[in-house]
Amino acid sequence: MPNLRAPQVEIVDLREDFVEFVLSNTDTSVANALRRVMIAEVPTMAIDLVTIHDNSSVLQDEFLSHRLGLIPLAADPGVQYEYNYDCDCEDYCDKCSAVFTLDVSWDKKALGRPEHMQDQPVHVTSADLVSSDPRLRAVHFAPSDQTNSDISQDAGIIIAKLAKGQRMQLTAVAKKGIAKEHAKWSPVAVATYKFEPVIEINEEKEALLTPEQKAEFVEICPAKVYGRDEKSGTIFVEHRDMCMWRRTGRYLRRRWWSRLLR
Amino acid sequence: MGRGRLGSAGATEAASLFPFPFSKALLSRSSSPFESQWCTYPFPKESDFRKEELSIAAAPPRPRRLAYTPDTKIPHAGTFEIIKEDHTLGNLLRMQLLADRQVRFAGYMQPHPLENKIHIKVQTNGDNTPVDALSAATEDLSQEMEGLREVFQEQVAAAKHAAEQEQFGS
Structure with missing residues (x-):
C-alpha cells in the first residue's frame, strides 16, 4: 500500500439537516467523489408507479404522477428496502416498496369548513398521502418535535388544488432508487465543496x-x-x-x- | 452454447413446465419448426438452461462491469472499460493511479455522455502491469474510504457530544 493516505475530518457545523466539515490530507478527487456520490448515488425512496383511479382536477395524470415522484419521502433511521429489480417478488412487495394512497374530494373537505370558505379550492398536499408502511412517510419540514403535534404549522407540499366537485383518488408505489436514474431520488438539497484559503x-x-x-x-x-x-x-x-x-x-x-x- | 436461450423470466416459466407431457421428438432441436435469435419454439430443451436458471428463485445474472483491453502498439499499456460508472469513479481512479510511481500514464474519458461507461487508459513503466496498478489503486482507495468513514463517524459523535455538553452545561 504505497499510496495510502489518512484523511482527516474536522466538523465545523453540525445540525439535523446540515453538516460542514474540513477534509484534509487527501486529494480533490476524493472530495469531488464524495460530493457526486451524495448527489447522485445514495439510494432513497421516491414514488415511482402511480395508478390513478379518479382524477377530475385540472392537472393531467402524467403531470400529477411527475409531481408525486418529486415529493421527498423520509424513512426512519436504519430502515432498509430492497431494490425492486433485485427483489424476489413478482411486481412489488413490502420488502421493496411502500404503497401510498391518496383520496381527496372537494365535497368532503369543504363540508367541514366555515361558511365563508365553502367555495374556496381545496389543497391536495403531501400530508394527504397515507403510507402503508409507518416507517416511511412524506417529509415534513417542521422541526421533528412538532411533526406529529397539533401546534405544527407544516401544511405539506401542495400537489394540486381542487375546485368544487372535483376529486382525486390514486395509489402510488414508492421504490428505492438512485439519482443517477432520476433526480427525484437525490437525498440532498445541496452538496458542495470549496478550497480553504491558506493565509500565513x-x-x-x-x-x-x-x-x-x-x-x-x-x-x-x-x-x-x-x-x-x-x-x-x-x-x-x-x-x-x-x-x-x-x-x-x-x-x-x-x-x-x-x-x-x- | 451456440444457440439462443430464453431470457431468465421465460426460463423460470418454462422450467416450471418440466417434465413435459410431450413426446421427446417435439423437444429435440431438429424438430423445432421455428428458431429465432432469442428463443426456440415451441419449447427449449432442458439442457438449454444453466442449472441456476432452472431454479425458481433464479436471479438474472449480474452483467459484466469491467473489461480490460491491452494496447496493441504501446507496451505495458491498456484500456479498462467500466460500465455504469462516470466521472465520480473515473477521476478518483485516475488521480490515485497518477500517485503511483510505477504508472507512467493514467487518464479517463467518457466516450459519449449518453453512454453510461468510462474508459481508463493506463500505462506503467514495466515493473508491473496496468491490471496490477489498477487493483493497487482500488485497494488503496477502498482502504482510504474505510478510514474516512471511521474518522467522520468519530468526529460527528464527538461534535454531537460537545453540543450536548454545551446544552447540558448552560
Whole structure:
C-alpha cells in the first residue's frame, strides 16, 4: 500500500439537516467523489408507479404522477428496502416498496369548513398521502418535535388544488432508487465543496512593524480577515473565509463601486 | 452454447413446465419448426438452461462491469472499460493511479455522455502491469474510504457530544 493516505475530518457545523466539515490530507478527487456520490448515488425512496383511479382536477395524470415522484419521502433511521429489480417478488412487495394512497374530494373537505370558505379550492398536499408502511412517510419540514403535534404549522407540499366537485383518488408505489436514474431520488438539497484559503503571516516581517502599522494593517483589509491580539498586539487570521470574494458579499462590492463613482 | 436461450423470466416459466407431457421428438432441436435469435419454439430443451436458471428463485445474472483491453502498439499499456460508472469513479481512479510511481500514464474519458461507461487508459513503466496498478489503486482507495468513514463517524459523535455538553452545561 504505497499510496495510502489518512484523511482527516474536522466538523465545523453540525445540525439535523446540515453538516460542514474540513477534509484534509487527501486529494480533490476524493472530495469531488464524495460530493457526486451524495448527489447522485445514495439510494432513497421516491414514488415511482402511480395508478390513478379518479382524477377530475385540472392537472393531467402524467403531470400529477411527475409531481408525486418529486415529493421527498423520509424513512426512519436504519430502515432498509430492497431494490425492486433485485427483489424476489413478482411486481412489488413490502420488502421493496411502500404503497401510498391518496383520496381527496372537494365535497368532503369543504363540508367541514366555515361558511365563508365553502367555495374556496381545496389543497391536495403531501400530508394527504397515507403510507402503508409507518416507517416511511412524506417529509415534513417542521422541526421533528412538532411533526406529529397539533401546534405544527407544516401544511405539506401542495400537489394540486381542487375546485368544487372535483376529486382525486390514486395509489402510488414508492421504490428505492438512485439519482443517477432520476433526480427525484437525490437525498440532498445541496452538496458542495470549496478550497480553504491558506493565509500565513510572515512573523519576521510582522516584528518590524510598529503597533500603529499593525493596527493599520488590520484596519486596511476591506474583508476584515485579520484581527489583533489585545495584549501582545500580534496579528492573527480572524476570518479566514472572508478573503474569498463570495463571502465578502454584495455589501462590500457596492461600497467599492460607490467609491469609484465618487 | 451456440444457440439462443430464453431470457431468465421465460426460463423460470418454462422450467416450471418440466417434465413435459410431450413426446421427446417435439423437444429435440431438429424438430423445432421455428428458431429465432432469442428463443426456440415451441419449447427449449432442458439442457438449454444453466442449472441456476432452472431454479425458481433464479436471479438474472449480474452483467459484466469491467473489461480490460491491452494496447496493441504501446507496451505495458491498456484500456479498462467500466460500465455504469462516470466521472465520480473515473477521476478518483485516475488521480490515485497518477500517485503511483510505477504508472507512467493514467487518464479517463467518457466516450459519449449518453453512454453510461468510462474508459481508463493506463500505462506503467514495466515493473508491473496496468491490471496490477489498477487493483493497487482500488485497494488503496477502498482502504482510504474505510478510514474516512471511521474518522467522520468519530468526529460527528464527538461534535454531537460537545453540543450536548454545551446544552447540558448552560
